[in-house]
Amino acid sequence: MKIIDKYILKRYLVTFMFTLLILIPIAIAIDISEKIDNFLEHPNLGFSQIVEEYYVNFIIYYTNTFMPLALFIAVILFTSKLSNNTEIIAITNAKVSFTRFLFPYFVGATLVTLISLGMNHFVVPNSSKIRKKFEKKYIKNKRQQNALKYVSDFSLQLTDSTYIYIRSYNTETNSGYDFTSEIYDGIRLKSKLSSDNIRYNIIDSTFTLLNWRKRILIDKKDEIFSGNKIDTVFNFTPRDLDYKSALSQEMASNELLKFIRVSQKRGVKNLNAYWVELHKRTSLPFASYILTIIAVALAFRKKRGGTGVNLAIGVGVMFIYVFLMKISEVLGAVAGVNSFLYVWTPNVIFGCLAIYLYLNARK
Structure with missing residues (x-):
């Protein structure tokens, strides 16, 4: 030079x-x-x-x-x-x-x-x-803070055949309402589990469903079950929902790219x-x-x-x-x-x- x-x-x-x-x-x-x-x-x-x-x-x-x-x-x-x-x-x-x-x-x-x-x-x-x-x-x-902690109308594909939907979820209290989980065989619905309320238990990583209803579709007849409370597990955590609402500017590029690829597999639309x-x-x-x-x-x-x-x-x-x-x-x-x-x-x-x-x- x-x-x-x-x-x-x-x-x-x-x-x-x-x-x-x-x-x-x-x-x-x-x-x-x-x-x-x-x-x-x-x-x-x-x-x-x-x-x-x-x-x-x-x-x-x-x-x-x-x-x-x-x-x-x-x-x-x-x-x-x-x-x-x-x-x-x-x-x-x-x-x-x-x-x-x-x-x-x-x-x-x-x-x-x-x-x-x-x-x-x-x-x-x-x-x-x-x-x-x-x-x-x-x-x-407070109004802006409340808007940040709520996730609304969230849908997610957990596997090739399992889909979930939540009307509203509070990422601070780990609770939400109007939850639905559907399992498909191709395009045919096999079972549908829904509840009025859902709560995540941090200690054992389980979900508690309140006022739940489960419908299993069989060729000749359907079976319907219901109850006040049930504990179960799903292939997701509130962290997945929090990522959805988080700003992409807060993720490092490797983390952001990983999130995009996982979301693509789970069927996130846009x-x-x-x-x-x-x-x-x-x-x-x-x-x-x-x-x-x-x-x-x-x-x-x-x-x-x-x-x-x-x-x-x-x-x-x-x-x-x-x-x-x-x-x-x-x-x-x-x-x-x-x-x-x-x-x-x-x-x-x-x-x-x-x-x-x-x-x-x-x-």
Whole structure:
């Protein structure tokens, strides 16, 4: 790596870190102004606990979120400065091609991409668990907390022939109502067990059914049994129901992929929201390369108006990218669509823009 490469790479990383250090305190200040009343409502909540359990994880989450924006702004800022100081003219006069000029930028983008991949797949999900647990305990109101602990209209395929359905289940009390278990032979129903209430016993991992009814279908006649109370076992636990209601952002990628595969075997209908989260963890870091090319191509030539014009154009481009990304996430979560295609669509569109700007800059 030549001296000019080290110089550009150093400016790339320093400006990137400087931009992040500007954005993160702004986000913290806004968050404190919104949540200060929630903190003061709990007299036993200490400053150190707020910092360690909430704001440390808040910084991790928003550092990862702001990385593409910080990267894009940083590249535009220092590349515009290179252009305004006629340093780029000196580099091009030394017969350095635009492709060769991009080399240190790509080294920097690779470092940012690797860090972002590691954070997206492992660090941020584990951090989000702690942050959301703190929010649930100290920030969310009772109405929001009640909405989180209830699972409604939950269905699950336990085996190739066994299906269960629960109208409502409380993950804190491990109890619910309107439970049904059906066993099929092909498409023919063999037996149906239903109860008004269901409760999970943590000690022996059994389920208690109250006001239960069981119907066994036989060729010539049906047998019907009923009772007030019965203890039985099923091939699931409340953890499976809790996963269903948990946010996918709180699962590490290996855990999320395992959950998706288990859910597919159990016949869960729409898992696209989970696929979107999994694909996004890879697509967003790789956008670093695309955004770097666009930013360099925009700021490579000296413009009338200087850095301000380049920055305004860059912010507009970034806004469009974020807008397309959010739309693709919503559309990708719809049942029956290819979530992978939708999640990567913004990168494909802006990749084409990057290629066009790259070819134009080479001229």
